[in-house]
Amino acid sequence: MAREFVCSYTTPIVKTTAGRIRGYRIDSTYTFHGIKYANAKRFQMPTPPEPWEGVRDALSYGYVSPMLNRETAVGEIMVPHRYWPKDENCQYLNVWTQSLDPHAKKPVLVWFHGGGFSDGSSIEQVAYDGENLSKFGDVVVVSVNHRLNILGYLDLSPYGVEKYWNSANVGNADLVASLQWIHDNIANFGGDPENVTIFGQSGGGAKVTSLMQTPSADGLFHKGIVMSGIADRIMSFDNTDSRPLVDAILEELGITASDIEKLETVPYETLAEAYKKVMPAIQAVGGYTGCAPIPNRFYIGDPRIVGFTEHAKTIPVIAGTVVAELGGFAPTLRNRTSMSAEEQIIYLKKYLGSSAEELATLFHSCYPDRPVTDLLLLDTFSRTATKDFIRKKAAFSQSATYNYVFSFVFPMDDGKPAWHCSDLPFFFHNTDKVFICNVPDVSDQLEAQMSGILISFARTGIPSAEGLPEWTACTPDNISTMILDRECRIVHNFDDKLYEIYTPLAPDPHSLHADKEVTVLH
Amino acid sequence: MAREFVCSYTTPIVKTTAGRIRGYRIDSTYTFHGIKYANAKRFQMPTPPEPWEGVRDALSYGYVSPMLNRETAVGEIMVPHRYWPKDENCQYLNVWTQSLDPHAKKPVLVWFHGGGFSDGSSIEQVAYDGENLSKFGDVVVVSVNHRLNILGYLDLSPYGVEKYWNSANVGNADLVASLQWIHDNIANFGGDPENVTIFGQSGGGAKVTSLMQTPSADGLFHKGIVMSGIADRIMSFDNTDSRPLVDAILEELGITASDIEKLETVPYETLAEAYKKVMPAIQAVGGYTGCAPIPNRFYIGDPRIVGFTEHAKTIPVIAGTVVAELGGFAPTLRNRTSMSAEEQIIYLKKYLGSSAEELATLFHSCYPDRPVTDLLLLDTFSRTATKDFIRKKAAFSQSATYNYVFSFVFPMDDGKPAWHCSDLPFFFHNTDKVFICNVPDVSDQLEAQMSGILISFARTGIPSAEGLPEWTACTPDNISTMILDRECRIVHNFDDKLYEIYTPLAPDPHSLHADKEVTVLH
Numbered sequence A, B: 001m002a003r004e005f006v007c008s009y010t011t012p013i014v015k016t017t018a019g020r021i022r023g024y025r026i027d028s029t030y031t032f033h034g035i036k037y038a039n040a041k042r043f044q045m046p047t048p049p050e051p052w053e054g055v056r057d058a059l060s061y062g063y064v065s066p067m068l069n070r071e072t073a074v075g076e077i078m079v080p081h082r083y084w085p086k087d088e089n090c091q092y093l094n095v096w097t098q099s100l101d102p103h104a105k106k107p108v109l110v111w112f113h114g115g116g117f118s119d120g121s122s123i124e125q126v127a128y129d130g131e132n133l134s135k136f137g138d139v140v141v142v143s144v145n146h147r148l149n150i151l152g153y154l155d156l157s158p159y160g161v162e163k164y165w166n167s168a169n170v171g172n173a174d175l176v177a178s179l180q181w182i183h184d185n186i187a188n189f190g191g192d193p194e195n196v197t198i199f200g201q202s203g204g205g206a207k208v209t210s211l212m213q214t215p216s217a218d219g220l221f222h223k224g225i226v227m228s229g230i231a232d233r234i235m236s237f238d239n240t241d242s243r244p245l246v247d248a249i250l251e252e253l254g255i256t257a258s259d260i261e262k263l264e265t266v267p268y269e270t271l272a273e274a275y276k277k278v279m280p281a282i283q284a285v286g287g288y289t290g291c292a293p294i295p296n297r298f299y300i301g302d303p304r305i306v307g308f309t310e311h312a313k314t315i316p317v318i319a320g321t322v323v324a325e326l327g328g329f330a331p332t333l334r335n336r337t338s339m340s341a342e343e344q345i346i347y348l349k350k351y352l353g354s355s356a357e358e359l360a361t362l363f364h365s366c367y368p369d370r371p372v373t374d375l376l377l378l379d380t381f382s383r384t385a386t387k388d389f390i391r392k393k394a395a396f397s398q399s400a401t402y403n404y405v406f407s408f409v410f411p412m413d414d415g416k417p418a419w420h421c422s423d424l425p426f427f428f429h430n431t432d433k434v435f436i437c438n439v440p441d442v443s444d445q446l447e448a449q450m451s452g453i454l455i456s457f458a459r460t461g462i463p464s465a466e467g468l469p470e471w472t473a474c475t476p477d478n479i480s481t482m483i484l485d486r487e488c489r490i491v492h493n494f495d496d497k498l499y500e501i502y503t504p505l506a507p508d509p510h511s512l513h514a515d516k517e518v519t520v521l522h
Helices: A131-137 A167-189 A203-212 A243-253 A257-264 A268-284 A341-366 A372-377 A383-393 A443-460 A496-505 B131-137 B167-189 B203-212 B243-253 B257-264 B268-284 B341-366 B372-377 B383-393 B443-460 B496-505
Strands: A013-015 A020-022 A024-026 A029-036 A055-057 A092-097 A106-112 A140-144 A191-201 A223-227 A317-322 A401-406 A480-484 A489-492 B013-015 B020-022 B024-026 B029-036 B055-057 B092-097 B106-112 B140-144 B191-201 B223-227 B317-322 B401-406 B480-484 B489-492
Touching: A013 A167, A029 A131, A029 A167, A092 A131, A092 A167, A106 A167, A106 A203, A106 A443, A131 A140, A131 A443, A140 A167, A167 A191, A167 A203, A191 A203, A191 A443, A203 A223, A223 A443, A243 A257, A243 A268, A317 A383, A317 A480, A341 A372, A341 A496, A383 A401, A383 A496, A401 A443, A443 A480, B013 B167, B029 B131, B029 B167, B092 B131, B092 B167, B106 B167, B106 B203, B106 B443, B131 B140, B131 B443, B140 B167, B167 B191, B167 B203, B191 B203, B191 B443, B203 B223, B223 B443, B243 B257, B243 B268, B317 B383, B317 B480, B341 B372, B341 B496, B383 B401, B383 B496, B401 B443, B443 B480
Parallel strands: A020 A055, A106 A140, A106 A191, A191 A223, A223 A317, A317 A401, A401 A480, B020 B055, B106 B140, B106 B191, B191 B223, B223 B317, B317 B401, B401 B480
Antiparallel strands: A013 A020, A024 A029, A029 A092, A092 A140, A480 A489, B013 B020, B024 B029, B029 B092, B092 B140, B480 B489
């Protein structure tokens, strides 16, 4: 059925601090794509956009950051992507809203994409589209592009050039600039600048936690949601001395350290090739490899290591994971649903030895509906680190901390456990766009609940949704976990024993004897 | 509402000549993405894909051909794009079907994308998705990637290396290979190999007409639809001597003519840079510039110039255009809907002088609902050449030739006349995905009619749809044109006089005094 589309000479036009922009309205949703929120010279701090006269169209998504590696389209059925033209000039954001009334004060949800600090974009995944979430929750949704990898996170500060003082973190400085733009402009898009929730998944989750530790972002956001984004070493380096890496890049490019400013004009592709050539040898000896923030006067550091800032202590947080994360990309065992309980134990013993039976019992108590062989796909990437984060954060009474595990079983290969990113179509209310999420009479309810959680948390600071049990906040001694599945339920410290025994034994899921009949072509 | 998604170990799996592949089903539609239909070495003819054991997933779109220029996202509201990873290894096709019964014999519609012979892909535009058309018409839809630009169309034949005999046309040879794959395999996807309709827009339309003139494609397709794809010089060169261009490329790369095979291993980016560097000087003196087919024993040549082959004479054809084509990308005149008739004439006189009044009267008689100032955006790209093609084709009684003009007014800028590509969401039944097409109570009917035309033509060779007047075939003396709009109507030789007077006077639409208030940012 046709919807109402409006994009005229006079509406929808919004005044921003730099000038007027025109978007479009589709039914109730006003949409603005590719708004320039900052400019930046390479390795340097962002500056506000240049003002303009007249009206600029905001009808096409903006450039995304260049990336180090050529893209390949693999596993699109599990994580459908949107590839996009790239340019260093990539400080663009997108807005979806139900109102342009400056007094409407709707909650604002700001999406920071994943891909570590090296890859991805605000529109990289089909699931990231903001229209449905904005409409379902009557909230303002913003998504942000920023500088990535060596453009956003390469420390040149030891070389004595003042303008590079924060080159290790300018990718995050772009994010702060986007939050400043939101603070200054979002009221004209119907949003409340005093109620901004930042949310992100994987690397985007690490962006949320790192901005909690970034003084210049204090007050620019008020709540945080970290999805599958807490893991060891994702936002910190054991070694932060950047000189071996940068010296090697300079040597590779034939540039002397005193001429380091020449790095600003080297084509990105050349710079990236040099980085990729010299980095592995430095990584091999435990050196700094760039491509993630490092602590300095801009950024305090990973809160699990350095402790939470006073501002971070005041931020209510939801931090959760999905059941299989990276293991979910491994093939499932083809004949597992027809195996007897005994056969499943025999299979587990191949990998887990004498602990197989105890682990099967523990796994069954956590996930009673799943074949116990799926234990071998269990998340060993983020769950333990997330609980560590939560225990430390929940020690502060200034704000609540909530936890979830998403354990929906997808209708592929006799039931595929939730992989990294598989929760996003549900959170964004976009299962209509990501077919693999579709289970009639089941997925619609879970989608409403999961997007409802984001919306209620953004609105009130308390996550809730119709049909969900009451969600108790965590304490250092009690990780209350909302299991997000066909029937959502709340459990307490439910998988500690499982992880304690399983973690040291866990095999690489991609090494398993899985289905050899279906080979992934692309 | 959730739909049914199926992708199990055992279904949907289809046997092809090279091996078994697995796709997915969403509700009634079986979908297979990224099926390899051929392999090819650079500049050389395609060969069948290597056979494989087991089952390969066809769940991600395949690589698209590398392109000469960096992509920029502009005008996405008018033509939403899907960018995609690129590789020379790009012979992939996609299938959408409602049946996997080898005896179902559904009509097959094969989409050749536009972008001249240089750009684009089977999925470049959001509008190209095949699911809705397949479902609405119970037809099999196939879309094809192939080699483009200098990879697909650079004539090396004068250099005495036998394997390069057809390098001028290997991009089209890929298309023939895709049609051969369809002929050999489509029955297993529910399709009828004896009822294949090829359709394409812009460069894709030129692919349709050039395959009508390609003997190795005879019998592999049975009907053709050419959308906005007939234009002067789109599929022919005044000068086909490739040596000045290729010599200049070789010199630029430091390769001697006797070492021409070294061109096979030059990185594509290097080859493309060399081509782009030397080509303009050759173009300036009217030399061969590559990037389109040239006649040889594989390809007979543009039928408007060399005449129709015996096979082409038997192919029923629909050939049509949209009302503004390239002019539709120019801004519309902001205040035209509030101008009096007299003011509009005064405005037209600035560009058309003393012919303004007569042209306004003629334009009004053709398009009575439009402000006459929209005359200045009228298509001067394809309409006249299309009528020339039709007059020549209709001289043969072996098959019918039909014509349309799409003149829908889009709900933007007080009514935007149809631009190049704007018809595709309607033909593909994809206006749900391309918001600018949405006009409640109006666009759904036109979409059903336009996709219905494709379907009835594919099924019976006669274009028809509910609510459409009877569509008479053209004769050399009578171009019967179906006006596709809110109310479709059939007219005869309706714009000959308009074009006769307007063509020599037409200004460049982008030079007009249009709306200076809205600047296109991207």
